[in-house]
Amino acid sequence: MITIKEIAKQLNMSTTTVSNVIHGKTGEVSDDTLKKVQDFLAKVDYVPNINARNLAQNKSKIIGLALKARADKYDNLIMDPFVSELIGGVEETIRNAGYFMMLYISSDTVEIMRHVSTWNVDGLILFGMLDDDGIRVSEKYKKPIVCIDTYSIEGLKHFTNVGLNDEQGSYDITNYLIKMGHKKIAFLSDNTNGVDLARLNGYKMALSDAKISFRQSNFIKIRPREEEIQESLREICEKVKDFTAIVCVSDLYAVTLLAALADRGINVPDDISIVGFDDNMLGKLHRPALTTVHQDIKTKGITAASTLLKQLAGEKTPNQIQLPTHLVLRDTVKDLRSAAK
Amino acid sequence: MITIKEIAKQLNMSTTTVSNVIHGKTGEVSDDTLKKVQDFLAKVDYVPNINARNLAQNKSKIIGLALKARADKYDNLIMDPFVSELIGGVEETIRNAGYFMMLYISSDTVEIMRHVSTWNVDGLILFGMLDDDGIRVSEKYKKPIVCIDTYSIEGLKHFTNVGLNDEQGSYDITNYLIKMGHKKIAFLSDNTNGVDLARLNGYKMALSDAKISFRQSNFIKIRPREEEIQESLREICEKVKDFTAIVCVSDLYAVTLLAALADRGINVPDDISIVGFDDNMLGKLHRPALTTVHQDIKTKGITAASTLLKQLAGEKTPNQIQLPTHLVLRDTVKDLRSAAK
DNA sequence: TTGTACGCGTTATCAA
DNA sequence: TTGATAACGCGTACAA
Numbered sequence: 225m226i227t228i229k230e231i232a233k234q235l236n237m238s239t240t241t242v243s244n245v246i247h248g249k250t251g252e253v254s255d256d257t258l259k260k261v262q263d264f265l266a267k268v269d270y271v272p273n274i275n276a277r278n279l280a281q282n283k284s285k286i287i288g289l290a291l292k293a294r295a296d297k298y299d300n301l302i303m304d305p306f307v308s309e310l311i312g313g314v315e316e317t318i319r320n321a322g323y324f325m326m327l328y329i330s331s332d333t334v335e336i337m338r339h340v341s342t343w344n345v346d347g348l349i350l351f352g353m354l355d356d357d358g359i360r361v362s363e364k365y366k367k368p369i370v371c372i373d374t375y376s377i378e379g380l381k382h383f384t385n386v387g388l389n390d391e392q393g394s395y396d397i398t399n400y401l402i403k404m405g406h407k408k409i410a411f412l413s414d415n416t417n418g419v420d421l422a423r424l425n426g427y428k429m430a431l432s433d434a435k436i437s438f439r440q441s442n443f444i445k446i447r448p449r450e451e452e453i454q455e456s457l458r459e460i461c462e463k464v465k466d467f468t469a470i471v472c473v474s475d476l477y478a479v480t481l482l483a484a485l486a487d488r489g490i491n492v493p494d495d496i497s498i499v500g501f502d503d504n505m506l507g508k509l510h511r512p513a514l515t516t517v518h519q520d521i522k523t524k525g526i527t528a529a530s531t532l533l534k535q536l537a538g539e540k541t542p543n544q545i546q547l548p549t550h551l552v553l554r555d556t557v558k559d560l561r562s563a564a565k
Numbered sequence: 566m567i568t569i570k571e572i573a574k575q576l577n578m579s580t581t582t583v584s585n586v587i588h589g590k591t592g593e594v595s596d597d598t599l600k601k602v603q604d605f606l607a608k609v610d611y612v613p614n615i616n617a618r619n620l621a622q623n624k625s626k627i628i629g630l631a632l633k634a635r636a637d638k639y640d641n642l643i644m645d646p647f648v649s650e651l652i653g654g655v656e657e658t659i660r661n662a663g664y665f666m667m668l669y670i671s672s673d674t675v676e677i678m679r680h681v682s683t684w685n686v687d688g689l690i691l692f693g694m695l696d697d698d699g700i701r702v703s704e705k706y707k708k709p710i711v712c713i714d715t716y717s718i719e720g721l722k723h724f725t726n727v728g729l730n731d732e733q734g735s736y737d738i739t740n741y742l743i744k745m746g747h748k749k750i751a752f753l754s755d756n757t758n759g760v761d762l763a764r765l766n767g768y769k770m771a772l773s774d775a776k777i778s779f780r781q782s783n784f785i786k787i788r789p790r791e792e793e794i795q796e797s798l799r800e801i802c803e804k805v806k807d808f809t810a811i812v813c814v815s816d817l818y819a820v821t822l823l824a825a826l827a828d829r830g831i832n833v834p835d836d837i838s839i840v841g842f843d844d845n846m847l848g849k850l851h852r853p854a855l856t857t858v859h860q861d862i863k864t865k866g867i868t869a870a871s872t873l874l875k876q877l878a879g880e881k882t883p884n885q886i887q888l889p890t891h892l893v894l895r896d897t898v899k900d901l902r903s904a905a906k
Numbered sequence: 907t908t909g910t911a912c913g914c915g916t917t918a919t920c921a922a
Numbered sequence: 923t924t925g926a927t928a929a930c931g932c933g934t935a936c937a938a
Contacts, residue, residue, distance in 0.1 A: 225682070227931055238909040243933060254907060271682045275619040276931030279914045284616070308649030315670050324684070327668045329656050341566070341612045343665070479850050486852040509820050509847060511827040568915055579925040584917065595923060617915030620930045 226268050235264055246272070278344065287318050287532060288345040290328045290336045292352035305504045306476075306521055307351075310372070313525020314349060321533050337365060347532045353379060368535035370528045375418040384535070386528040386545045390419050393517040393549035394426030397499050398471055400515075400551060402434045405560030406469040406497060409436070412444040412460070412481065413473035420473050423501060427471050444470065446477055457484040464496050468560060475500035475507040478514055482556070493558035503552050512555035519549050567609045576605055587613070619685065628659050628873060629686040631669045631677045633693035646845045647817075647862055651713070654866025655690060662874050678706060688873045694720060709876035711869045716759040725876070727869040727886045731760050734858040734890035735767030738840050739812055741856075741892060743775045746901030747810040747838065750777070753785040753801070753822065754814035761814050764842060768812050785811070787818055798825040805837050809901060816841035816848040819855055823897070834899035844893050853896035860890050 228246070232239045237257065244252045245261040253261075278284050291307065311327065318325045326343065330336050333353075340348055347368040353376055369383040379385070401409055411427045413420045428438050444463060447456040461484055464470070472478035478500030485492055492498050492512055500507050500516035507514030524547055531541050569587070573580045578598065585593045586602040594602075619625050632648065652668065659666045667684065671677050674694075681689055688709040694717055710724040720726070742750055752768045754761045769779050785804060788797040802825055805811070813819035819841030826833055833839050833853060841848050841857035848855030865888055872882050 225685075228933095229931070239932080240910085240934075241908060244908095247933085252907070257907085271679060273620070273685065273931050274683050275616045275625070275685065276914090277933080278616040279614070279620055279916090279930090280932045280934085282914070305646060305649070308646070308652070311649070311652070311668070312670070315668060319669070319671070324680070325668055327652070327656060327666055328660070329653070330660070338612060339665070342615050344614065344616065483850045483852055483854070506847065506850060509824045510851060511824055513824070569917095570915070580916080581918085581925060582923085585924095588917090593923070598923085614915050617930090618917075620932090621915080621917040623930070 225273070226270055227273070228270075231261075231264060231268070231270065235260065237261075246270075282344070284344040284346050285323050286326050286343055286345045287323050287529070288326050288328060288340050288343070288348045289314050290330070290340070290348060290350050292331060292333065292336065292350065305506060306474075306502060309504070309521040310351065310525040313522035314529045315525075317526045317529035317533070321529075323533070340365065347536055349528050349532060350374070350383075368532055370532045370535070372524060372528050373419050375422060380543065384531055384541050384543055384545065386524060386531060386547070387419075388519050388524075388549050389546045390422035391426035391429065393501065393519070394423040394471065395430045396426075396549070396551055397501070397515075397517050398427045398430035399434075400553075401469045401471070401497065401499065401557065402430060402436070404497075404557055407436055408467045408469070410442050410444050410463070410467045410470045411473070412446055412470050412477055414446050414448050414477075416443075423471075423473050441466075446480075448477075453480075457481070461485060461488050461490065464490060467496065469497035469499070469557070472498065472500045475502040475504045475514060475516055478516065478556075479506040479510050482510055482512075482514070493556050497557040499557060507554075515554045515557045516552050517549050518552045519547065523547060566614070567611055568614070569611075572602075572605060572609070572611065576601060578602075587611075623685070625685040625687050626664050627667050627684055627686045628664050628870070629667050629669060629681050629684070629689045630655050631671070631681070631689060631691050633672060633674065633677065633691065646847060647815075647843060650845070650862040651692065651866040654863035655870045656866075658867045658870035658874070662870075664874070681706065688877055690869050690873060691715070691724075709873055711873045711876070713865060713869050714760050716763060721884065725872055725882050725884055725886065727865055727872060727888070728760075729860050729865075729890050730887045731763035731890075732767035732770065734842065734860070735764040735812065736771045737767075737890070737892055738842070738856075738858050739768045739771035740775075741894075742810045742812070742838065742840065742898065743771060743777070745838075745898055748777055749808045749810070751783050751785050751804070751808045751811045752814070753787055753811050753818055755787050755789050755818075757784075764812075764814050782807075787822075789818075794821075798822070802826060802829050802831065805831060808837065810838035810840070810898070813839065813841045816843040816845045816855060816857055819857065819897075820847040820851050823851055823853075823855070834897050838898040840898060848895075856895045856898045857893050858890050859893045860888065864888060 228239045228242050232242050241253060241257060242261055245258055250258055289311065315325050326345065328336055328339055348365065349370050349372065351372040353371055353374050371379055371383050371385045373387045374385050398409060409431065411424055413424065416424060431438050444460055446460060447453065460481065464485065470481065472481060478498050482492055482498055485496065490496060500514050503516045503518035507516050527545060527547065531545065534541050569580050569583050573583045582594060582598060583602055586599055591599055630652065656666050667686065669677055669680055689706065690711050690713065692713040694712055694715050712720055712724050712726045714728045715726050739750060750772065752765055754765065757765055772779050785801055787801060788794065801822065805826065811822065813822060819839055823833060823839055826837065831837060841855050844857045844859035848857050868886060868888065872886065875882050
């Protein structure tokens with residue numbers, strides 16, 4: 225680990241000169257010494273000590289990606305293809321901009337914020353934040369923050385959010401089911417907050433626009449914890465006969481359900497139609513292939529990271545960025561219009 | 566961002582004392598001042614500046630996780646459930662030990678090493694390293710390294726590797742197919758290096774032990790690039806009639822193939838048996854559910870991280886750590902023994 | 907064009 | 923038990 229000081233000594237010049245060359249301030253240096261230093265640098269394979277650099281400049285060149293895991297879903301979180309795709313997009317963007325990414329997974333907001341301030345992280349990308357977090361975070365942390373898929377009202381006052389028009393996507397696919405002649409349509413999710421709530425609302429709105437009434441029994445709650453999931457699926461499969469279609473809040477749940485139905489000899493789409501939301505690998509590779517709402521998760525990660533980078537560069541960015549969705553029609557929806565007669 | 570210096574000033578004492586309290590060196594401090602400092606610390610919510618600390622101690626408390634992506638697979642890499650599960654295991658272990666994780670994805674070894682030495686990373690976990698990398702890395706980097714799933718001969722001289730007995734796993738499942746009456750068994754992969762080679766060898770060995778000869782035509786090469794995959798799958802599906810079973814090098818490929826076969830009306834397991842390797846979500850949720858070799862990827866991540874942590878603590882660790890595999894028999898293999906007559 | 911000297915926040919050494 | 927002070931490596935204002 226050679227230092228600037230050492231280089232300067234060996235070259236018989238000052239650290240300033242060496243430093244200037246390193247930073248490309250060639251105007252300040254004579255051609256002669258410039259070349260001498262550059263050659264030497266290449267030879268010894270100089271690598272700056274980031275700690276010293278950061279300390280001197282009070283920067284860190286680190287962008288934190290904090291995934292706030294819901295305690296009850298932790299194990300599933302990182303296995304969800306959604307998360308890995310997101311990480312991929314963020315990492316790539318950050319790296320290309322010369323920043324570094326620190327990944328942090330936790331269910332404790334306080335712990336996340338402590339971590340972030342210790343490292344003097346230049347900016348923060350938050351995923352999975354809830355309402356109360358927004359308040360706490362905005363008090364402590366004065367640097368740029370970009371949220372992903374957050375519906376926190378408090379948060380949105382202070383941070384940019386990158387998300388989808390979840391309501392619209394959900395509306396569209398529910399509407400598609402209705403157009404295909406479905407009337408008894410359920411909605412499946414494990415909670416009614418944030419993104420899930422928005423998607424539920426879109427679904428409800430589509431029903432309402434078609435003069436179909438929503439009852440509480442139309443909402444099917446899945447319990448994703450490992451100990452409960454099988455029991456939960458069993459219950460759900462029994463309810464299936466009451467409906468002709470189920471709108472699942474995610475591809476993961478849709479495909480999980482698809483498998484459970486297949487195990488019980490319930491045919492998709494003949495006995496029941498299933499749709500998802502996300503359009504990930506799971507639904508793509510399943511057979512019958514899943515009809516779903518497409519979102520580009522990698523782009524979400526890229527957008528979040530590049531928005532943050534813009535803010536770091538002093539640019540203004542909109543408070544809300546909504547990425548588009550579109551329907552992907554595959555094979556899990558039955559056309560009831562002809563079958564009806 | 567309050568500093569030790571500032572605290573010392575406000576409390577009318579020296580930075581040394583404050584620092585001592587922070588580090589729990591209570592023996593060095595009188596009860597009186599101890600309490601005074603502790604109270605003050607709690608009040609002002611002191612967070613240490615890691616850069617300064619690292620600079621002073623020449624440590625970083627960072628563990629780097631470098632995923633070396635093969636250029637031709639980059640897009641798939643991060644979407645592969647394998648990778649996200651691995652990250653999850655590593656991150657959790659590192660965080661619980663009070664370290665931080667820096668994630669780095671790149672196909673350029675030099676770039677990775679530069680990054681790692683800039684940050685003075687205390688230890689490194691490498692995934693996806695090839696032979697020549699091993700040499701280069703071991704020259705530059707003198708701190709602990711743990712590799713995951715590496716078969717680099719050079720690397721193994723210098724680093725601990727955490728992996729599987731891939732040969733054995735592959736042998737077992739091939740052997741299972743043979744026991745079920747299969748003789749015409751193909752092996753599908755996209756390369757013949759490292760893990761893939763080991764699995765290929767296990768497969769060959771099982772064939773050989775059963776006096777079944779291996780010909781070059783038994784090796785089916787899949788081309789996973791997005792532009793080629795469909796064409797590649799088409800070709801593969803045509804070859805399928807020459808075999809009764811296909812051993813796929815991963816669940817991802819197995820399920821991809823499963824979907825392609827289903828699209829062409831080729832029945833699994835009636836027309837052809839398919840097995841995978843990994844036992845991830847993809848195979849679990851597919852129907853028919855995939856028969857495969859199980860490995861616990863999260864444990865792999867945890868093991869890699871905790872082995873590195875041990876090395877950091879000065880403990881000796883074995884050079885090779887092989888995690889167990891076991892067969893998971895599900896529904897993609899046909900029993901040919903009765904059908905044969 | 908080059909060099910000196912100081913500050914960044916922390917820890918460590920040694921003296922008081 | 924406490925406090926000066928040096929050191930870590932780098933950047934930079936200012937002086938030469």
